[in-house]
């Protein structure tokens with residue numbers, strides 16, 4: 250079979266990204282612009298600002314990416330096999346920028362439009378440049394999601410456990426703000442925690458049944474602790490102790506899920522999968538084969554979208570819309 254090249258487009262939050270991926274595994278070219286610096290002053294993503302930035306960036310990034318890939322041309326147009334785009338969950342205004350661009354390209358190039366779920370795409374980042382095959386257990390940890398998933402095949406998956414309140418990335422961001430650290434909070438805590446003692450404050454894991462999580466109590470515990478401390482606040486110790494409590498819960502329940510299903514392959518996905526302590530905890534677990542994307546493919550990117558399109562993309566009509574919450578994944 251001749252190779253299939255998909256273009257992926259990602260604009261669900263504050264990264265504008267496009268990438269060309271061959272057969273779901275081989276990254277041919279990519280471009281990404283992060284808006285972190287723009288939103289830093291507001292302490293979080295401002296949707297309208299983000300959408301405008303996507304609009305300014307996307308055509309330039311696509312032109313640069315196609316130039317770098319240097320694909321064979323037909324009637325002066327690059328030859329690809331499909332245009333994939335995240336159409337949810339995410340910010341509606343930002344999603345529509347990517348989706349409208351994808352629709353126009355699919356129509357102009359006369360190739361299928363493929364709709365991709367952002368969560369499924371995060372997991373598919375683990376196929377890029379690897380030999381990973383289902384079945385496996387995936388821990389998806391991002392700004393909006395925290396869930397343990399069972400991927401039975403490339404197209405069938407189910408949710409085994411999820412957060413009952415805050416997502417893990419959200420908890421990182423909120424606690425970072427509390428400690429006066431810059432946005433985005435996760436990387437700030439990760440960095441500072443390397444100078445702190447994770448046992449300084451014995452924050453407890455929330456007592457939640459089964460494979461579900463809860464992080465809002467932990468966030469409150471950090472807040473109460475800060476209120477009762479006198480200056481100077483030991484923010485490195487607080488960051489390390491908070492990080493350890495979040496990651497212990499994520500680690501313990503993911504391992505339990507894999508053991509329950511007698512699966513040895515564990516996959517980490519999403520922005521929080523970039524966390525160095527979380528990676529270390531999983532790297533030292535004996536008896537499991539661990540897959541975690543390089544840092545550039547943990548946070549939002551378009552290579553994961555093109556890979557997801559190859560394995561589980563839904564061919565979509567040009568009238569398809571975007572969704573802000575929930576899932577549109579194979580179950």
Ligand code: KG4
Pocket residue numbers: 262390391392393394417418419421422433434435436439519520521522523524525547548549
């Ligand atoms: O997957 P992602 O880029 O976007 C969403 O789909 O939400 O994840 C962003 C989240 C943010 O909450 C950010 O603070 C967190 O991932 N994050 C981290 C790290 N890098 C990003 N959290 C902990 N440690 C990190 N190194």
Ligand code: ZN
Pocket residue numbers: 367371391392519520548549
């Ligand atoms: Zn994401």
